[in-house]
Amino acid sequence: MRYFTFLLIIFSQFAFVAKENNKIAQIKKIEKPCNVIFILSDDHRYDFMSFMNNSVPWLQTPNLDRIAKEGTHCQNAFVTTALCSPSRASILTGMFTHAHTIVDNYAPEPPNLTYFPQYLQKAGYQTAFVGKWHMGHDDDQPRKGFNHWVSFKGQGVYYNPTLNVDGKKVAHGDSAYITDVLNQYALDWIDKRDKNKPFFLYLSHKSVHSEFRPARKHKNKYHGQKINYPTTFSLTKPEILKSAENQQNMLIPEWVKNQRYSWHGVDYLYHGATTFEDFVYDYCETLHSLDESIGEVLNYLDKNGLTENTFLIYMGDNGFSFGEHGLIDKRHAYEESMRVPLLMRYPKLIKAGSKTPQMIQNIDIAPTILELAGIKKPTQMHGSSVLPIVQGKEVSDWRKKIFYEYYWEYSFPQTPTMHAVRTDRYKLIRYHGVWDTNEFFDLEKDPEEMNNLIKSPEHEPLIKQLTGEIYDWLESTNGMQIPLKRTMHKHGDHKYKGTY
Known part of the structure; x- marks a missing residue:
């Protein structure tokens, strides 16, 4: 009798466990996919966040800091092309620039492209785009x-914008600030969404694109602070070049030397429209306004119980130079141009305060969001989902190098076509169509990219290997040609400004 009672107890326990497991399985089966918010900024360089304690220690970005504290900071995030439209197209398609062919900021996107939100729609997501599109100027x-x-046309304006809202023009006056306006549209849409469906919001800010304009309440917030000039700020000055070249310590491309006195150079920036110091202050104040708007999104999610089930991504569309190599702007393959901020938060999967050191690119955003929605990555996408690595999982076959490309623009002809490959330690940059020197850097010993080792006998085998890998990458992704677009815009350099 006791034996029978014992068996009955054991059977009851098994039945209870089976019943509970069945409940869990049912919960998992009916649980809705997570919501996703992707916030994209413009020209935000990777190290201009206050938690990084960088060269602008007075800059305050408490809300970006909060995302890093509550999620993960992807420390080595890069774009495949450091230019607005090509980068945005790579985010939306998961493809390299030579594949989606949006190589400049003016030509419209080809009709054959598929954007990842289209797959989300098919999976039952409601989707919204709010902000700067900038493909088709x-x-x-x-x-x-x-x-x-x-959205709005081209780069848009910081104050009193006219927006296209579902096909209708809506003008905003009374000193309306673009960042605040876009934020309000985004949050209003989340408020009015169908609560029975998961949502995807693509919030694409104009900030912090030049010409920088902060919200009025933040004007002059940082003016007067000490500016720490980069080590390479004066590297291309004639007197420095003469000394360095006589010692055979540096091989600097001619296009870099010449650009110091052009639209994108520190000694003639934007044709003398502003001083370098005001340029930095205005940028940081505009970034502060952007950070404040991000805080409003975070607070909205908290207030409405959406934080736990919303995967939040913050990213810049490309980096930005502030005097490195005598340059401003982006486009080139130096670190401050091709690296971007990337933060992710999702309490259910990502450990708070974690760091993700692997190399990530903008082509990885689409596959990542599709995996969150349970959608298999389409074959045309070149990127990979980062979900395993941001969870701290070991991924043995994760990329050990990244590739970069930029194509010469008629509107800004002072920067040549280039291809680059970057490993954890080395970077090779090859310039196409110009009589100039290529560049090779040991980033471990030379993080500021001052000492060009392209003629180093010691590194010649590695340079040859990496050169071959650039061509292997291009051949394997159908990139052995330069996509050409109709161009009807004026030159932007100082020598030929105003000509077509």
Whole structure:
């Protein structure tokens, strides 16, 4: 009798466990996919966040700091092309620039491209795009993949914008600030969404694109602070070049030397429209306004119980130079141009305060968001989902190098076509179509990229290997040609400004 009672107890326990496991399975089965918010900024360089304690210690970005504290900081994030439209197209398609062919800021996107929100729509997501699109400079019409659309033409304006809202023009006056306006549209849409469906919001800010304009309340917030000039700020000055070249310590491309006195150089920046110091202050104040708006999104998620089930991503579309190598702007393959800030938060998967050291690129955003929605990565995408690595999992086959490309623009002809490959330690940059020197850097010993080792006998085998790998990459991804676009815009350099 006791034996029978014992068996009955054991059987009851097994039945209870089976019942509970069945409940868990049912919960997992009916649990809704997570919501996703992707916030993209413009020209935000990777180290201009206050938690990084960088060369601008007075800069305050408490809300970006909060995302890093509550999620993960992807320490080595890069774009495949450091230019607005090509980078944005790579984010939306998961493809390299030579594959999606959006190589400049003016030509419209080809009709054959598929954007990852289209897959989300098919999976039952409601989707919204709010902000800067900038593929097709004069076109702000709604694009495929989005149920709700708020955008503007080209770069837009910081104050009193006119927006295209689902195909209708809506003007905003009374000193309306673009960052605040876009934020409000985004949060209003989340408020009005169908609560029975998961949502995807692509919030694409104009900030911090030049010409930098902060919210009025932040004007002059940082003016007067001490500016720490980069070590390479004066590297291309004639007197420095003469000394360095006589010692055979440096091989600097001619296009870099010449650009110091051009639209994108520190001694003639934007044709003398501002001083370098005001340029830095205005940028940081505009970034502060952007950070404040991000805080409003975070607070909204908290207040409405959405934080736990919303995967939040913050990223810059490309980096930005502030005097390194005598340059401003982006486009080139130096670190401050091709590296970007990337923060991710999702309490269910990502450990708070963690760091992700692996090399990530903008082509990884689309596959990552699709995996969150349970969608298999389409074959045309070159990127990979970062979900395993941001969870701290070991991924043995994760990339050990990244590739970069930029194509010469008629509007800004002072920067040549280039291809680059970067490993954890080395970087090779090859310039196409110009009579100039290529560049090779040991980033471990020379993080500021001052000492060009392209003629180093010791590194010749590695340079040859990496050169071959650039061509292997291009051949394997159908990139052995330069996509050409119709160009009807004026030159932007100082020698030929105003000519077509």
